Amino acid sequence: MEHFIQISEIRVARSPAVLRTVVGSCIALCLFDRNRGIGGMVHILLPARDGKEDGPPGRYADTAVPALFRKMQEEGSTAYSLDASLFGGAVMFAFSTNGTRAIGLRNADVVKGHLAALNIPVGREDIGGASGRRLIFDCATGRIDVSVLGMPDWESSARGKRKNLR
Amino acid sequence: MPNPLNLEIGSHVSNRPDPAVLGFVKLLSAAFDKAARHLSLLTQQTMAVIHCRVESMTVDDFKFEIEAFEDQLFFASILKMKDTVHTEVVLLTAESEGFRLFDMISGHPAGTTRKADPNVIGGIGEVNNILGTTFINEFATRICRTVQPKIPVNAYDMLGAILQGVLLQDEYLDRTVICADAVIQESAVDGFKVRLIVLSDETQLLRLLSIP
Numbered sequence: 001m002e003h004f005i006q007i008s009e010i011r012v013a014r015s016p017a018v019l020r021t022v023v024g025s026c027i028a029l030c031l032f033d034r035n036r037g038i039g040g041m042v043h044i045l046l047p048a049r050d051g052k053e054d055g056p057p058g059r060y061a062d063t064a065v066p067a068l069f070r071k072m073q074e075e076g077s078t079a080y081s082l083d084a085s086l087f088g089g090a091v092m093f094a095f096s097t098n099g100t101r102a103i104g105l106r107n108a109d110v111v112k113g114h115l116a117a118l119n120i121p122v123g124r125e126d127i128g129g130a131s132g133r134r135l136i137f138d139c140a141t142g143r144i145d146v147s148v149l150g151m152p153d154w155e156s157s158a159r160g161k162r163k164n165l166r
Numbered sequence: 167m168p169n170p171l172n173l174e175i176g177s178h179v180s181n182r183p184d185p186a187v188l189g190f191v192k193l194l195s196a197a198f199d200k201a202a203r204h205l206s207l208l209t210q211q212t213m214a215v216i217h218c219r220v221e222s223m224t225v226d227d228f229k230f231e232i233e234a235f236e237d238q239l240f241f242a243s244i245l246k247m248k249d250t251v252h253t254e255v256v257l258l259t260a261e262s263e264g265f266r267l268f269d270m271i272s273g274h275p276a277g278t279t280r281k282a283d284p285n286v287i288g289g290i291g292e293v294n295n296i297l298g299t300t301f302i303n304e305f306a307t308r309i310c311r312t313v314q315p316k317i318p319v320n321a322y323d324m325l326g327a328i329l330q331g332v333l334l335q336d337e338y339l340d341r342t343v344i345c346a347d348a349v350i351q352e353s354a355v356d357g358f359k360v361r362l363i364v365l366s367d368e369t370q371l372l373r374l375l376s377i378p
Contacts, residue, residue, distance in 0.1 A: 004236070007330070022236045024327025025334040045330075046225065046339070055226050092331025093244060093319045103334040132327020134237050149239070149323055 005043045008059035012040035012071040015140035023088030024132040025104040030085040032142035033077040039139030042068045047106045061107045065114035085124040176221025186375040197301040198348045209270040211352045218348040236326030243291040245298030245318045251370035255298035258361040266358050282322045291320035309374050342368040
């Protein structure tokens with residue numbers, strides 16, 4: 001089963017599932033339960049809900065992390081069995097941000113803060129840069145293939161070859 | 167409301183009988199129509215606006231309706247104006263159509279361009295210099311001021327990543343924007359198409375357009 005994670009979407013899946021997404025400035029947080037073969041992903045757009053009532057929890061970094069963790073807990077996971085990975089936060093365009101930290105990097109900061117509060121370690125992160133990332137997350141093994149345009153594995157990823165996932 | 171392009175108007179815009187809003191819709195119609203004509207001249211093909219929509223929204227509720235294409239490669243060029251009102255004009259074209267566009271503007275036979283090198287990316291950026299400036303000129307005429315665009319920024323990447331980058335700029339995070347989205351297509355059966363998106367800070371825009 002394969003599922004493409006849209007902006008603001010949270011999804012948890014059991015093996016043999018594959019979760020995919022594309023992140024530019026957004027942040028994708030992946031959680032993998034190494035004991036149960038369960039994976040979860042959320043595609044985060046903004047750092048904080050800031051009192052807004054509307055909008056799905058996955059949209060905001062400060063609500064996305066607890067929401068994804070709760071969904072993992074519903075499947076039996078605990079913080080001790082989880083590994084977190086973070087991707088995205090690219091500064092896609094060279095427009096001036098007036099010295100403010102780019103939104104994607106701020107999202108990453110908020111996510112890492114919430115993960116630390118939950119005692120979930122960040123095992124891998126690939127944040128920043130200037131290019132989009134395509135992610136393929138195998139919920140059976142926890143392996144996450146990240147491909148960036150122009151990098152060596154871009155073509156094989158684009159053709160859907162997943163020989164390295166298992 | 168005059169609507170020569172059959173411009174689809176979202177409810178957040180149509181429910182407001184504000185003359186400035188009506189004026190902006192009229193401005194958009196004229197700008198997109200001229201952009202199509204300029205593209206026709208550039209490509210020596212008959213291009214027309216086949217779909218156009220305008221809506222008012224925040225970053226939170228922005229929907230690109232691109233689910234099927236998020237990881238497909240696109241060329242993008244972003245033309246920005248900031249001095250009067252935060253506005254971006256974004257030109258998007260799918261990879262294969264970008265190659266075709268570059269062939270047309272370069273005078274090459276179709277199928278010549280197959281690789282997205284800096285020349286191609288820059289060439290497509292030049293197309294947006296022309297198309298985006300069409301909107302800026304219409305706007306400048308309306309407000310009777312000189313408006314200077316910034317140097318455009320070009321990109322070649324997955325569509326989802328590009329649009330996230332456009333949207334998640336600090337200027338738009340706490341604001342409502344008016345988004346106008348037009349598809350300009352060649353009139354042939356499998357005509358190639360480009361997408362032109364105008365994002366404009368709503369408060370600033372309407373304040374300027376309300377000035378008689």
